[in-house]
Amino acid sequence: MRNPPRLRGRSDPVFDRLGQSPHKERLCDYLALLKPLDDRGRYLSYDALRYRWAPGLDSNLCWALVKKARAAQYSRLMSLGEPSRWLQFVMKISEMRTLADLAGHVLQHRGCRLPVHRRNGFLRQRRLQANYLHPLIKGIALHFALGYEHPFRDGNGRVARALFYWFMFKNDYSAFRYIAISVLLRNAPVKYGRSYLDTEADDLDLTYFIDFQCSVVLRAVGSFTEAYRKSLIDAQQFDCWLQESGFLEQLTEKQRALYQVAKSGMAKEFTAGNVKENLGCSYNTASATLNGLVELKLFEKRRMGRECVYFLREPL
Template sequence: MTPEFIMDYLVEYRLKGTPYLHYDQLKRRIRDAEKLLSLWQHIVMARRISATQLPLLRTRVPSARNCIPRINITALIQKSCSVVDRLTSSAAETERYEKFDAADYLMDELTLAEAIASSQLEGAATTSRVALEMLKVGRIPRDEGEKMIMGNYRMMNYVSERGSAPFNVEEIQALHRVAIEGISDDKYTPGQFRTVNDKIVVADHQGNVIHTPPDAGTLPDALESLCVFINTPHESAEDETYLHPLVKACIIHFMIGYLHPFKDGNGRTARAMFYWYMLKCGYTAFRYISISKLLKNAPAKYVRAYLYSETDEMDLTYFVNYQCEIVSRAVQEYLDYIQQFIHTRVELRSWLYDSGIFSQINTRQRELATIAINQPGILFTAAEVCARMGVSENTAREDLKKLTALGLMKAMKEGKGNVYLSPRSLFELKKWRGKNDKAASVQDW
């Protein structure tokens, strides 16, 4: 381990922005076994010295019988913390939406995105469009996949409304029960922790065991310690125990997944607790930001982030680093969506006035048409319009039919009635204009 070799490593990797490397990644870059071992020993020592220790989360892992989790704050983590501070606070949200007409319609659909994507990440085969229709209409789920999505929707509403009261072990059970109950109770055992008789492992798609959770007998103490950690105000600490809320939310996410307290539904519970903590700390935009949409696009990386932390004596930097990357991308996708929405709304509104359609409808229908044009690609129901516009459900249904006949919306069959879709673009609006085809089925959309 010469100064020259250290400089080569710094120039080749650290100064080029290489992520926080695990031994598994480093060995692919350095072929000399002796140099590899020496370098890794020095890296581990440096990381241990610089890390923030998390003694409340003491765990048992195969590589260390009594291990204290730790974390180093990387440049990527710092950048992500800055992003959420600037762009996802309640003040930023108020400024962003104060000029939107009927912004509640747009917000409603964004709040459903995480419930749908989180269930799809866990294996629900239901398409996003069918799931969205189910949640907006409020129909009874037809299969296990739809039940998973409905359960996640209940859980996301639960954490949004829960507030900042202290968390305890019973609350973790209650959260799981809200999400899982009514899907397959014998399989999931809602709100019940696994027991020593439950042989639970996490396997990949080929059936290879990639994680064996701690013994069920250790769960009571481990979860009690986790709740103490959750309730400790690290964000207001003035010493080395300080943790940014985003970092702490990611750690909570990791610990639920690692401890795996339930027979099933652990991933959904972990992500819900991440969201609860972010909302508790005032980052209100997380009601509309979906991390699961990105996680389900690369599930292997999500799993690997867990494994890297576990196999390096609970260095949680690997997992938090990856989650912060996902959060930054999710925030940017959310902002891009809003910008595209604004652009599309301007195009559609201009066409609506130029086409002369406003002269063919009454004042109430004009208001509804404006809402539809201002909310590209949004599903509407008669019951929803009834509640939001203060009219009878029959009047709401007739107004929606009138706008559909004019080509401003598209009717889609659902059960004995219809749901209505606003156009996603000016091109789609022109395509619909003047057509009176038989309503398409939501299942075919």
């Protein structure tokens, strides 16, 4: 990984060279790079961009133009490190869509009764408020800051992710109890580490880290939504099967819930203890519910040590 060349802001003499040969003959090619994103809308680091510039262009000049466009859109977040440096970022369209999706999810999750057009107007006003920064961006910044400062000998990544979850819960994004980013980050350790390195190498430009984390959050939300929809379909199919099989009148509400979980494969073993916790009932009620399923020949009961374990009966 090659670090980007150091620049000295607007006074950097690199810009004076655009009016000199041989650069002025390719001025149009250089000025086409005066934008924060590449032609495909990606916010790439110097190490990735330098292979995409046209042959014959000066890489220092190219990077200076890209940084000039990005600096015009920077927003400051917090200062980090010794000596202190500002953590800054550029808000991309893809990240704005992620934030809008999450904000809409919160309004829906909290039982909002606003009509769609008024809900959208509310979201637009929130984005236009002065100094307003979406909680997701703040949570991602806290995630990065703890990993960057590295205050503990071990477990910094776990604490950083826990801090992110806590901040999302604190701002009423309670759905993150079921939306896990840790698994996706563990499955992409190179990209996760690269987002840290790109941010550190480019004067703490947090956009690289935000960009990666937003893509992870979108995938996690998509997986959660897909699992939720699948569970709804399974529940509807199970209700239809119960109605047709004649079991509906024989099963209690708790027995239907347990039998559905067993049929879907989400759990394969049941005890009175875990049924008590999951259904929020007494131990005796949990035992009676399970034994009722055994009497209906839907479950099997086996003693393992000092505890009875219940299984879905295999079809004959």
